[in-house]
Amino acid sequence: MTAGTYSIALRKRHYQMEDLRIQYVNLEKSENLKRHRTEGFSSTKDLVVRRGAPFRVSLLLKGRPFNPKNDSLRIKVMLGRLYVIMPVTFSKRVSSTHWKAYMDPESLNLQCPSIEISSPASASVGRYRFQLFVFTQYSQRIFAFGKFTLLCNPWCREDAVYIPFEDQREEYVQNDSGLLYMGTAVNLLSRPWSFDQYEPGVLEMCLNLLQVSPQHQKNTRLDYLNRNNPVYIGRVVSAMINSEDDRGVLKGKWSGDYKQGVNPSTWTGSGDILRQWAESGYRPVKYGQCWVFAAVMCTVMRVLGIPCRVVTNFNSAHDTNGNLVIEEFYTETGKKLNHSKDSIWNFHVWVECWMTRRDIGRGMDGWQVLDPTPQERSGGVFCCGPAPVKAIKDRRIDLLYDIPFVYAEVNADVHSIVVSKGQVLSHSKDEERVGSLICTKAIGLPRHQNITGDYKYIKSPTSTLSSRSSTMSEDSTLRRGSSAEMSVVLTLDKAPVAGEPVRFTVNVINKQSVARMVTVHLNAQTKEYNHSPSDTFWKTHGIIKLAPMEAKVLQKQILPAEYEDVVGDDLINLAVVVEDMFNQKCVLASEEFNIASPQLTIQIADEDSIVPHKEQTATVTFTNPYSHPVSGDLTVAGAGLIQGKVLFRMLPLQPRGRVEQQITFTPSVVGTKMLQASLTLTNIRATIRGFKMVSVNRA
Template sequence: MEDLSIQYVNLEQSENLERHRTVGFNGANALVVRRGAPFRISVGLKGRPFNPTTDSLRIKVMLGPLFVIMPVTLPKKTPSSSWNAYINTHGLNPLNPSIFISSPASASVGWYKFQLDVLTLDGQRSQAFGKFILLCNPWCSEDAVYLPCEEQRKEYVQSDSGLLFMGTAKNLVSRPWSFDQYEPGVLESCLNLLQVSPQHQKNTRMDCLNLNNPVYISRVVSAMINCEDDRGVLKGNWSGDYKQGNHPSKWTGSGDILKQWARSGYQPVKYGQCWVFAAVMCTVMRVLGIPCRVVTNFNSAHDTNGNLVIEEYYSETGTKLNLSQDSIWNFHVWVECWMTRRDVGSEMDGWQVLDPTPQERSGGVFCCGPAPVKAIRSQRIDLLYDIPFVHAEVNADVHTIIVSQGQMVSFSKDKDKVGSLICTKAVGLPRLQNITADYKYVKSPTSTPSSRSSTISKDSTLRRAVLSKGVSVVLALDKSPVVGEPICFTVKVMNQQSVSKMMKVHFNAQAKEYNHNPSDTFWDKNGVIQLAPMEVKVLQQQILSAQYVDVVGDNLINLAVVLEDMASHERVLTSEEFNIASPELTIQVADEDSVVPKKEHTATISFTNPFSQPVSGLLTVEGAGLMHKVHFSMPSLRPGMRVEQDIKFLPSMVGVKMLQASLSLSEININIRGFKMVSINSI
């Protein structure tokens, strides 16, 4: 009888990528498929034709030290919980049969190898080898990460760009970010992250078994994004000294970070802060097939002693003091991943908080989560993982204390400041979605600020009112501050009593980073006002741009007003923390309704100098799936002058992609950004 042997194995790349919704990974050096669904390979045989009644095929699938051997059978119903393979007898080509390999919906993710054997009755044997990458499958109802809504799957798994929200709740900044999951080398870096984890190094077999569980995967990734306990991706730095690496605000996407980490032999990339940690984790989770979104919590508490109280101290002249171990970050960024929680009960299925920013240890390592959002809202602190810590971040009370000569002279309480707005990018739209009510009970609907505009409506004007026994005071910004313009604000003082009052007034402004107490005062003003019985006085104030220009950039402003009754020495304080909005770059795409793959298109980026001095800088333009990163030098631009830069881009695939630009100014410590969502249509 003539020999029968395997000549080749065709992984049918284009068909399988389309079927498994992994077309973006076309450049990977292995077939990328999702668990719980079959993929087809075709086998080229030589010698005599294949006879399914006398010849047999067998496949061995291997992940690290784990393997399973399965016969290739005729199509039949098999348990979805086990690996199986079957041959397509419909239209069978005896020299080129098709084999379907199906993994269980609970298979471990990772880089698989397979061995195909053909066996004959007389003992002849021929082998062929191949490899494939297996990811989670949000399209499979039996998968623990199944997400029913197709629009959400497009946003939270397939989208390779998004917005990160920063600044303050009432004047937030939407920052473009490229997740880059389809860029060359990113998929491999994400899979390598699992293999260099301490869990994998300590017990490879057990780790490979556990990589079937998104709860386990998410904890490994949360720990591996920071480098505190392992060979993680990013080194955190909040010191202000970034000479040994990149300033965290310079990063624009995850791809550069992940590829630099892999190229360096898994040395931590310098440097990251919370939004960088979260955005890189979002990339890794989307690559692995676990739905993920980036979430911002405005006025995020770090409660070090677990009493759900944050103390803030001020001097009698309105200087904020660094006297507490607790802190409030103006914003803090983490991620949510979608999964079932069989370990804590199905009522906790859905979005889970994961925070890769190293703050506190969980199970002995710097990671956080997955904490069910439903458990945070219902205060189920008995459940896994880290629910009390996240609950405090969104629900702690704030106690404001004025001290004079070491003594407390004023005290007030605010139950609404912490967790004032929790948001994420809306599905399919370049704006925010308010998800505060998912985390906490909200007394009334929170108005949704614009994610693009620097103008604030009268209904949402920044204001904070404080009432003492005799005087109440309201601080309001007249409009959202914009770089290059004065900061204008109004203080309304109301005498609540039927006696005249002489009041000392102290104004104080300090610059602050989003996660630190303020630095030294850069502007202050003092005065005395007299209030007749029941009188209301309005004080108009402004801080000129020349007075704050040295503290702009990524800084925020802490503005405080202290009134002191000169007779009773009773004091009342009101304060507001706010960011100064930067101008934006404008991006226009020529014939934007006619953008198609594999054809060069043109975009124009423009900038008008709003500053009172000439500026120059470096313009960087990039777009995953559109173009590689390019740099342009911008010559000195006089105040009020406009400059335009044309760039060419070549889309690689159909879909919505983000074109983003960043202008780093030489004269002022500020980055000016802009982005444009580009729809690439089929030809």
């Protein structure tokens, strides 16, 4: 070996001994969570960031300093077996379509230089791993240094889920509680729900839902590639919330007992359901109904970064034969019969997600209907949507997905038919009943927002003969039937309230100049929101004489003692049939309504001093409105306020009696949280609810 060769080898050996090394990589979790508005996921082990925006990592270097002339860095980002390798450059220009890594040259003089990593706004959602490659003049080294979860980014204009206003993003992405609307269009019931997206483990469960899906199991690579598209994600999640075709989250049940699981009406949040599903090895949780399916889907979509809201369609049609007609049959005494495969649910709940629809052309961006309740197959599986709300309104049945089915849910006509011994006695049509109100929770407020006009063109009162009065207020109902000879109008005097008589008026009008004798049949049946009515629990009959062109008003009532033991949380189908005793011609008027339950009230001693990690006291109050004593079990919960649930047993409470229960809670995070309470009565089939929004301030 010559002296020159020996000298080069010695220098190389010395250089390698002092070579560049990376001792530690700091993911700067606190800073990145704040920058990406993912602070709610701080309990998650991995870093959680949103696509289309940079996140920063810092390096702890050992050995010699970084030399830009001889040294270079590359980052390998991996999703399953998919990966991309990007050089770390000194150009700060960010690409919205490619992965990019940037190092500030000035930071090279620091002990801990930093790198900003940017994902494209169309990157796939999921759990990523990433590695750092260090290239020097004499060596190449790999430093495996971390994982991160990448979500959609509604704050990024280039993202397909970008939604333009901050209050919308706060409500439809970040809000972890909300209200679900049930009952009837004229007597709305708001049910508090905890979406729980920031509760420990929920993020991981939502990501695992994608991993368990048939799409991922069948073709992992293709599934990962398709996860860049919220349309694809929405269809996967819609199918996975129900368990009809896969290892989905919820098993539906709409009748019978619920002894093998949980009565759907007792769920108060998504966290318990997702946790039970994951801990059981992804066996379906028993049981769900439409609002449970929708609320859990809302949680999953918000976790994944896709703006989502829960929507209720009142008088929702299920048109099995696609003719946009729902037929309802009654006896001549006003009893509703179960003679049709078609049905109308008093309410049906689905979700809307905000996204662009590049797959179907311009003009269909915005809110899209997705329905995880298993009703009809779409593409061979039980899912529904995304169907653009704009396409539903314009009946664009040529577009994807499932627009004809959703269109019928909000637009079908109702034909009411009175039959006796196989003969049709009367036939009437109602064009306004289906989709009479479509609503969601208002942004930032504990009340509903009417979005019916987004789905259908609202007819003006003067343009059509409607079965509803054009002057009807929101707290009254009106149904009418008419023939050439006579008409009948059925009016609830006011929205029925538990513990009070149901008072209503029947107005019978003779439209001819001939006197007539008529029989008036009144019939009331209990009805679950998604079934035909059950047996009659109240009825009355009478005969009245009508002079020529005369109108008679009948005042009627159903006493609490007559409905309390049979109605519970169910609804009432009330019908009146007026029959001409001479020619047996009939006129029918009917109404379905719910009885507003009492509410629990929640008060907090000092609302202005609520801060994290400081114990607070709340008082839950209930007044018994029923005509007999009641007892039950009180459950109090609140994501970010209470760990788990607090249970109390309420002893028998006399009519008009009042009971108070004090509870303590300790907030864990800053923000607006929902404290909710539910009282399940043991001797009445009813659950009483209440909620309180709690503002947790910084200490």
